[in-house]
Amino acid sequence: MKVDDGVNELRSELVAYIEKYTGEDGTHTTRIPDLQLIRSSEKTERIHSIHEPALCIVAQGKKVMMLGNETYLYDPTSYLVVSLQLPVSGQVLEASSERPYLCLRLNFDKQRIFDLVKQSVKSSQKTSDSQRALFISKMNRILIDAVVRLIxxxxxxxxxxxxxxLITQEILYRILKEEQGQSMKQFAMIGSHAERIAKVVQMIEGEYNQPLQIASLSAAVNMSPSSLHHHFKEITAMSPLQYQKQVRLQEARRILLTEAVEAADAGFQVGYESPSQFNREYARMFGMPPMRDIKRLRDSLGFVVN
Known part of the structure; x- marks a missing residue:
């Protein structure tokens, strides 16, 4: 079909541009604000991160993203959108020196989304249903055309x-118009459950090393504890406590990798009072106890702590 042919031609052009402006493996910033280009000539292990709101397009290769217990597989036939900062893990599944994994990431400015939704969404379209803040959709010609014009x-x-x-605004508009665009719109609707959950996420991330007080969080956003728990899980695929745990453990791993501290000290810094609990939960998330994991990471990265 002509449309498919057009998508394939644009995808080939996208591959050429990413290869041109990367050259070597890694994440590369560009002169275009919020646009990053990613290249990997080999499969990767599972990498954990706090993913900020963004559009991700794989031009070549294949990647899997894990959110809570959910798995999202995407490749050049699809695109991924993250609408809220989320603790995720990702792994490149298809890559080689001959055909490297090539990806484009366009980070979203929250205010721009809010302004665009305010202009284009009628109040009657508001819904009380909360939707997952991460979704995958089938790539279409209109969207990839705008992305190629940007690059x-x-x-x-x-x-x-x-x-x-202007082109970035068009890209956001095209995503918002898609069926799953509600995943983004919900956070720009003042008073919606999603907008309140976004505030809760900010509070958890701002005080991740403090005990989680559901009653205080609920009162701060004018929700009942049960409603907060329900909508939080609908949006993030995890409970508030699970979210906090992932943030804590990712920060502890960063501390251990970059600073000369013991595991118990890193656990204490992120809010754990029990070293055994910290070691147990760290191993469950990263596959091995803290110091063994950090040694493996440092060896693989050639990382030296001063």
Whole structure:
């Protein structure tokens, strides 16, 4: 079909641009604000991170994203959108030196989404249903055309200040118009359950090393504890306590990797009072006890702590 042919041609152009502006493995910033290009010539182990709101498009290769107990597989026939900062893990499944994994990531500015939703969504379209803040949709020609027009600007950097914001806005608009666009719209609707859950997420991340007080969080966003728990899980695929645990453990891993501290000290810094509990939960998440995991990471990365 002509549409499929058009998508394939645009995808080939996207591959060429990512190869041109990366050159070597890693995550590369560009002259276009919020646009990153990612390249890997080999499969990766499972990498944990706090994923900020973004559009991710795999131009070549295949990747899997894990959120809670859910698995999201995406490749060049689809695109992934993260609508709220979420603790996730990802793994490149298909990559080689001949055909490297190539990905484009466009980070979202929350205010821009809010302004766009305010302009284009009627109040009658509001819904009380909460939707998962991560979704995968089938790639379409209209969206990839806009993405390719954005990356072409790297060839004419003088056009970036004027054209990049306009094309980025178009990309956001195209995503919002899709059936699953509600996953993004919900956070821009003042008073919605999703908007309140987003505030709860910010509070948890701001005080992740403190005991979790569901009653206080509920009162702060004017929700009952049961309602908060229900909508939090609908949006993030995990409970508030599970969310806090993932944030704590990821931060502890960062501390252990970059600072010369003992495991118990890192656990204490992120809020654990029991070293045995910290070691147990760390091993459950990362596959081995803290110091063994960090030694393996440092050896594989050639990492030296001063």
């Amino acid at each position: 072409r600007l790297l060839d004419t950097p003088e056009d970036i200040p004027v054209m990049a914001p």
